[in-house]
Amino acid sequence: MQEKSTDPGAWHLGRPPERADVVVVGGGIAGTSAAYHLASAGVEVVLMERGSIGGGATAAAVGVLSPPVRQPFHETVHFRGRDMAIELWQIAARSIHGLAQFLSERGKAEEAELDLSGGYVLAEPHTTHQMRLAYEALFRNGLPVSWISAAEVRSLFGGRGFTGGYRIEGGGSLNPAAATTILAQAAESEGACVVENVDVIGTDLTPDAIICRADGVSTKCAAVVYATHIDSGRFSDFVREEIVPIRAQGLSSEPVPRVFHGSFSTHWKLNAWRQTSAGRILMSGWRHDAWDRAYGQRRPALDERLQGDLHHWFEASFPTTAPLRVKDRWSGVFGWTADFLPMVGAIPGSPREFIITGFSGGGVPFAFECGRSIAQSVLRGTPTDGCGMFSPARFQRT
Numbered sequence: 001m002q003e004k005s006t007d008p009g010a011w012h013l014g015r016p017p018e019r020a021d022v023v024v025v026g027g028g029i030a031g032t033s034a035a036y037h038l039a040s041a042g043v044e045v046v047l048m049e050r051g052s053i054g055g056g057a058t059a060a061a062v063g064v065l066s067p068p069v070r071q072p073f074h075e076t077v078h079f080r081g082r083d084m085a086i087e088l089w090q091i092a093a094r095s096i097h098g099l100a101q102f103l104s105e106r107g108k109a110e111e112a113e114l115d116l117s118g119g120y121v122l123a124e125p126h127t128t129h130q131m132r133l134a135y136e137a138l139f140r141n142g143l144p145v146s147w148i149s150a151a152e153v154r155s156l157f158g159g160r161g162f163t164g165g166y167r168i169e170g171g172g173s174l175n176p177a178a179a180t181t182i183l184a185q186a187a188e189s190e191g192a193c194v195v196e197n198v199d200v201i202g203t204d205l206t207p208d209a210i211i212c213r214a215d216g217v218s219t220k221c222a223a224v225v226y227a228t229h230i231d232s233g234r235f236s237d238f239v240r241e242e243i244v245p246i247r248a249q250g251l252s253s254e255p256v257p258r259v260f261h262g263s264f265s266t267h268w269k270l271n272a273w274r275q276t277s278a279g280r281i282l283m284s285g286w287r288h289d290a291w292d293r294a295y296g297q298r299r300p301a302l303d304e305r306l307q308g309d310l311h312h313w314f315e316a317s318f319p320t321t322a323p324l325r326v327k328d329r330w331s332g333v334f335g336w337t338a339d340f341l342p343m344v345g346a347i348p349g350s351p352r353e354f355i356i357t358g359f360s361g362g363g364v365p366f367a368f369e370c371g372r373s374i375a376q377s378v379l380r381g382t383p384t385d386g387c388g389m390f391s392p393a394r395f396q397r398t
């Protein structure tokens with residue numbers, strides 16, 4: 001798993017207060033971003049996390065911090081139109097820039113392993129056509145990408161069996177769990193109360209307040225933000241129906257000579273990896289041909305076959321980096337929506353309850369801006385620029 005920040009913060013011993021303006025439930029990268037933006041705006045916030053801050057799916061994430069790389073861009077254009085596809089890219093770019101600036105201003109870029117060397121999406125023989133279409137759609141729409149040839153993939157990274165790929169200017173990678181700890185610390189220094197080991201069992205809506213109930217404690221607030229990822233269904237039937245859990249695998253290696261800077265993935269992010277400054281390769285993946293073992297799986301579980309596939313794929317693809325001695329293996333679950341866009345905004349029919357979830361395997365680049373958008377929605381009733389496309393109301397049935 002990701003190594004968290006060395007300083008665990010002062011929130012371990014806290015208990016939630018009896019009152020707050022807003023309660024944020026869930027301390028992953030989404031909940032801590034929301035809490036940070038709310039606290040920065042002067043709101044009295046309590047963040048309640050049932051385990052440890054940054055210990056959910058965020059700890060399982062490799063840390064690809066590039067604009068949308070999973071759904072090929074030409075498909076996004078096809079399904080959503082050119083303007084929305086470009087806007088989606090711009091939201092991610094704004095979010096990455098905001099998070100990078102937040103970390104740098106606090107002198108925490110190194111602690112978060114922020115690496116802004118860009119992102120690479122590599123093409124294999126069976127994905128070349130899709131990759132070319134994606135690249136051409138990006139290029140045609142003026143987005144900052146450049147094609148790299150098979151020979152360049154070989155000379156830059158020692159890659160074998162690749163037919164090329166494209167490089168994304170901007171973004172790169174970071175350690176999501178460390179960034180989440182830093183966000184929680186910043187929220188706290190802006191006045192938020194951050195409490196771990198508090199499992200919110202339910203919320204009661206009364207005409208003048210919302211009561212967040214946990215074991216033995218309850219907090220009265222005016223609004224609540226659920227940043228509870230695949231467990232958001234506990235609080236809303238509407239959300240439960242829209243989030244599908246997908247189980248993925250992760251592994252990290254003993255240090256090898258540094259070859260990779262930024263983030264790397266193949267088509268649909270079936271393989272995604274980064275290399276830390278200490279030389280460790282961190283990679284994750286799942287497989288379309290193991291759909292039954294990934295789709296709908298709510299709990300993490302090591303899948304030996306997929307672990308082996310990931311490992312062997314990497315060694316065969318980068319023989320100059322092999323052998324890769326595995327240091328750690330893990331599994332994590334991410335929540336998918338039908339259109340691969342997150343749900344960020346008020347829950348339809350319940351204007352005091354907000355949701356920020358369903359990042360569909362790509363929460364790291366989007367969370368900072370979505371946290372800002374949720375804060376603005378809570379305070380002013382409107383999302384930030386472009387983030388209206390993430391409104392949960394889009395799934396409302398008429």
Ligand SMILES: Cc1cc2nc3c(=O)[nH]c(=O)nc-3n(C[C@H](O)[C@H](O)[C@H](O)COP(=O)(O)OP(=O)(O)OC[C@H]3O[C@@H](n4cnc5c(N)ncnc54)[C@H](O)[C@@H]3O)c2cc1C
Pocket residue numbers: 025026027028029030031048049050051052053054055056057058059060061062063064065198199200201227228229230231234247248249250272284285331332333334356357358359360361362363364365
């Ligand atoms: C193997 C793997 C690799 C990945 N790699 C990447 C990547 O490289 N780049 C990328 O962008 N994304 C990646 N992802 C996806 C990424 O992990 C998610 O998009 C992101 O972490 C979601 O953040 P979150 O805050 O919504 O969820 P989480 O990090 O899961 O946070 C939700 C929190 O809510 C808490 N919670 C739930 N219920 C309650 C309750 N009732 N009371 C109190 N607390 C509660 C949980 O304990 C948890 O800490 C990967 C996912 C996996 C599984």
